[in-house]
Structures are given as C-alpha cells and as structure tokens.
Amino acid sequence: MIRVSIDQDACMGNQLCxxxxxxxFELDSGGHARLRALHFTDADLATLRSAEALCPMGAIVxxxxxxxxx
Amino acid sequence: xxxxxxxxxxxxxxxxxxxxxxxxxxxxAVLWMEEAEAWLVTSYEAIHYVLRNDERLFRLAHPEAAPxxxxxxxxxxxxxxxxxxxDEHERxxxxxxxxxxxxxxxxxxxxxxxxxxxxxxxRFAQHGRAELCHQFCxxxxxxxxxxxxxxxxxxxxxxxxxxxxxxxxxxxxxxxAPENREVLAAGITASHALNEMLLPTIRARKAEPRADLxxxxxxxxxxxxxxxxxxDVLVATREMILGASGTTREALANALHLLLTDxxxxxxxxxxxxxxxxxxxxxxxxxxxxxxxxxxxxxANEDVQIAGVPVKRDDLVVMLTDLGNVDERHYxxxxxxxxxxxxxxxxxxxxxGPRACIGANLGRRQVxxxxxxxxxxxxxxxxDSTAEPPFRSGVGGGFGKSSYAPLHVTF
Numbered sequence: 405m406i407r408v409s410i411d412q413d414a415c416m417g418n419q420l421c422x423x424x425x426x427x428x429f430e431l432d433s434g435g436h437a438r439l440r441a442l443h444f445t446d447a448d449l450a451t452l453r454s455a456e457a458l459c460p461m462g463a464i465v466x467x468x469x470x471x472x473x474x
Numbered sequence: 475x476x477x478x479x480x481x482x483x484x485x486x487x488x489x490x491x492x493x494x495x496x497x498x499x500x501x502x503a504v505l506w507m508e509e510a511e512a513w514l515v516t517s518y519e520a521i522h523y524v525l526r527n528d529e530r531l532f533r534l535a536h537p538e539a540a541p542x543x544x545x546x547x548x549x550x551x552x553x554x555x556x557x558x559x560x561d562e563h564e565r566x567x568x569x570x571x572x573x574x575x576x577x578x579x580x581x582x583x584x585x586x587x588x589x590x591x592x593x594x595x596x597r598f599a600q601h602g603r604a605e606l607c608h609q610f611c612x613x614x615x616x617x618x619x620x621x622x623x624x625x626x627x628x629x630x631x632x633x634x635x636x637x638x639x640x641x642x643x644x645x646x647x648x649x650x651a652p653e654n655r656e657v658l659a660a661g662i663t664a665s666h667a668l669n670e671m672l673l674p675t676i677r678a679r680k681a682e683p684r685a686d687l688x689x690x691x692x693x694x695x696x697x698x699x700x701x702x703x704x705x706d707v708l709v710a711t712r713e714m715i716l717g718a719s720g721t722t723r724e725a726l727a728n729a730l731h732l733l734l735t736d737x738x739x740x741x742x743x744x745x746x747x748x749x750x751x752x753x754x755x756x757x758x759x760x761x762x763x764x765x766x767x768x769x770x771x772x773x774a775n776e777d778v779q780i781a782g783v784p785v786k787r788d789d790l791v792v793m794l795t796d797l798g799n800v801d802e803r804h805y806x807x808x809x810x811x812x813x814x815x816x817x818x819x820x821x822x823x824x825x826x827g828p829r830a831c832i833g834a835n836l837g838r839r840q841v842x843x844x845x846x847x848x849x850x851x852x853x854x855x856x857x858d859s860t861a862e863p864p865f866r867s868g869v870g871g872g873f874g875k876s877s878y879a880p881l882h883v884t885f
Contacts, residue, residue: 411817413816414820416522416525416526416820416826416830417522417525417527417826417827417828418526418826418828418830419526419529419564419828420568423564423565423568424568431530434523434526435523435526435527435530435827436526457575457576457577458568458571458572458575460571460819460824460830460834460835461819461820462819
C-alpha cells in the first residue's frame with residue numbers, strides 16, 4: 405500500500421507538487437498543498453516520488469508498505 | 475508605485491523602510507506606510523500567507539513597468555524566469571528545480587563542491603592567516619556553478635572569474651539606479667560581453683553534448699518550452715551564474731562570522747557534526763537576514779485580507795522578511811541559534827511559494843561543505859584581533875552585499 409502524507413506545518417506553498425502531479429495534489433483555499441486522492445497504484449509511484457523529491461521543505465513523505473499499491 | 479524593474483523595491487520604498495527600521499514585528503503586523511505608498515508586511519504568518527498565495531492572489535510588482543527590451547538585454551534574453559508568469563513560469567521554474575534535487579546536489583558535492591573547496595583552502599592553508607571573504611567566500615559559488623554548467627575554465631583562472639563578476643556587477647548596478655541611462659547602457663554592454671564569454675560553450679554543447687547542465691538544457695528544453703533555442707539556454711545559463719555567486723558568498727561569510735564570534739555555537743555544532751551542520755546552516759541563513767532590511771514587493775491581484783487587514787486590489791505590499799525570520803510568535807528564542815527546531819528550513823531566505831529560490835539546495839550544500847572542510851582542516855581558525863574587524867551594512871538580501879566583511883583570520 406502506498407501512503408502519502410503532507411506536513412502542513414512544513415508546507416510553504418511552493419506548489420511544485422501541484423505542478424508535478426496535478427491529479428494527486430492541489431492547493432487548499434489557504435495556499436497549502438493537500439491530496440486530491442487517498443488511494444494510489446504502482447503507476448502513481450514514480451510521480452509521487454518525483455513530487456516528494458521536488459518539495460524543498462521535505463513536507464511530502466511517500467512510503468510503500470510491503471505489497472505495493474492497490 | 476514602489477516597484478523596481480528587476481522586481482525589487484524602488485529606492486523610494488527602501489528609503490522609507492530604512493527610516494522606519496522596526497527591530498521587532500510591530501503591531502499591527504501589516505501596516506500602511508504613506509511615504510512608501512505600500513503595505514509593510516512584517517509577521518511570519520502574514521509573509522507566509524502572501525508568498526504561498528503568490529501568482530494567485532499576488533503578482534510581481536509591475537514587471538510590465540520595466541522596459542522589457544532593457545531587462546531582456548540585461549538578462550541575456552526575453553524568457554528569464556524572473557519576468558515570466560503563469561503556466562510558462564510554473565513549467566520553467568519546476569524544471570529548473572529538478573536540476574538541484576537533493577540527489578543531484580549530492581552528486582555535485584562529490585564531483586565539484588568538495589574538490590573546489592579543497593582547492594580554495596589549499597591556496598591559503600600554508601600561510602597561517604587569510605581574509606576569508608576574498609580568499610574563501612567569494613571564489614566558491616562562481617567556480618562551483620561553472621563546473622556544474624560545464625564551462626571549460628580552471629578553478630585557478632582568477633582573471634576569468636573576476637571578469638565575469640565585473641560584468642555581473644555592472645548588470646546589477648541598474649537595480650540601484652533604474653532611471654540612469656548611462657548605468658543601463660553600461661549594464662547592457664557588460665551583458666553582451668558576458669554573452670560572448672558563454673556562447674562558444676553553449677554552441678559547442680549543442681553540437682556535442684556532455685554530462686553537464688548546459689547540455690541538459692539543450693536536451694530537455696524543447697519538451698518544456700515551445701521554441702526553446704540558443705537565447706533560452708543563454709538566459710538560463712546567465713541566471714544560474716548570477717544566482718549562485720553573490721548569495722553563496724554572503725551566506726558563507728555570515729555563517730563564518732557567527733561561528734567565529736561565538737565559540738559556544740561552534741562547539742555545539744561539533745558535538746554531532748553530521749546532524750548539526752545542516753541545521754546550523756539553516757539557523758545561520760535565518761539569522762543572517764535579521765538586523766538588516768530585506769524588502770520583497772508584490773502587488774495584490776484582488777481585494778484580500780492579510781492577517782485580518784484589508785488590502786485593496788493593485789496595492790503594493792512589501793514583505794520585510796528580516797522581521798519574519800525572527801518573529802517570536804513563530805520562533806522560540808528567535809535570535810538564538812537552535813540546532814533542533816522542528817522545521818529548520820521554514821525561514822524566508824530562499825523565499826517561498828511558486829517563486830522560491832531554484833538553487834537553494836545547491837547553496838545550502840556549498841555552505842555546509844565549506845564550513846565542514848574549513849573547520850576540519852583549520853581547527854584553530856579564529857578572528858585576527860589585530861586586523862580590521864568585520865562590519866555589515868544594514869540593507870541587503872538577495873543579491874545585495876549584506877555580509878560581514880572583512881573576515882581576517884589566523885589558524
């Protein structure tokens with residue numbers, strides 16, 4: 405299972421995640437990033453890792469449980 | 475309005491803010507300054523709000539007011555990311571950020587940063603004394619970015635780097651004198667000369683790509699931007715050089731000053747170097763912008779509320795990030811180095827939001843590596859009490875000369 409968390413305290417609204425993965429991330433009304441989806445497949449993993457790496461604040465954490473995505 | 479052609483504040487706004495000179499976040503934290511015709515935004519929360527809503531609720535301060543042809547001539551081309559907006563800016567900015575992802579920067583650290591730092595230290599390590607601003611802080615950034623880009627210049631070619639710095643100084647001089655046609659003309663002349671230094675390599679890499687950043691620009695650019703061409707590669711190369719030079723010097727000089735003037739901080743860092751150096755670098759950056767004025771302008775796209783204060787569409791807002799970086803409502807003991815803050819990177823030195831600094835990771839790594847190596851090789855490094863002490867001007871940030879100098883040391 406792929407899990408994605410966003411540390412709202414760390415998020416500085418750089419919006420790189422939204423640009424990189426607009427189907428997965430969006431901005432809330434306050435300009436912070438949030439997830440548009442809660443379930444991810446293996447096909448999403450590369451994009452998620454890219455967004456995770458792009459975030460200058462390390463606010464996005466992507467983890468994969470044994471067994472991968474649904 | 476108080477805008478500036480390159481996106482900084484005008485001399486009028488800067489003078490008004492200088493006279494105001496708050497030492498801490500005032501109340502209210504968002505206040506109208508009549509002589510600047512601008513809102514001053516001073517608290518961490520309010521600055522954070524403006525920056526993360528940049529490009530939506532706010533925009534660059536009147537880039538249209540700048541003579542576009544002049545800015546393009548100074549920057550090397552029309553598509554400088556500093557003036558782009560909307561989708562085009564977002565695509566280019568995000569692409570640039572990928573050049574400096576953590577794993578890329580670690581690769582640069584092995585290939586370029588550590589070797590360059592060692593070479594620079596080699597040049598003065600046997601002398602027992604040095605002036606670190608000139609001999610250590612200044613050379614590092616330009617040499618590292620030249621290596622990353624793939625420019626065919628040796629680290630010891632001081633004449634090349636001095637010439638390039640001279641051109642950049644002339645180009646940036648327009649920041650302080652936007653009405654001066656002579657300064658503009660000199661800047662454009664310098665810009666053309668800098669282009670002539672860079673274009674042979676840019677053209678060579680198009681013909682024969684190598685494993686360097688200029689080659690990567692050629693390879694990837696067409697899929698990012700329509701009509702990507704030589705002018706775009708030149709603009710991107712120029713922006714990387716400009717962004718990686720003075721800022722690295724300032725960050726490193728201020729970090730050194732902090733460590734050399736407070737041995738307690740150095741001792742605390744050295745108790746667990748691997749864990750503490752990165753956090754020290756962040757604290758040093760956060761504190762380096764305090765006690766000077768750093769004013770970042772934006773314009774409201776619509777009527778908004780900033781920290782409960784109504785701001786009208788097209789009003790100029792000027793963020794004093796130096797105050798935000800030491801806001802006691804956000805930072806416990808804000809003027810003290812803490813090596814274990816929960817979010818050590820959440821200061822505003824690299825901006826925030828969609829125009830956050832592209833090269834932040836590279837800058838951080840350079841400062842960290844330089845500090846690790848210089849204190850590792852010269853453990854008795856200390857300020858020379860018989861020489862001129864360090865001094866710092868009160869205005870700067872970004873590309874301004876706002877670092878402590880000189881840094882005469884013995885070891």
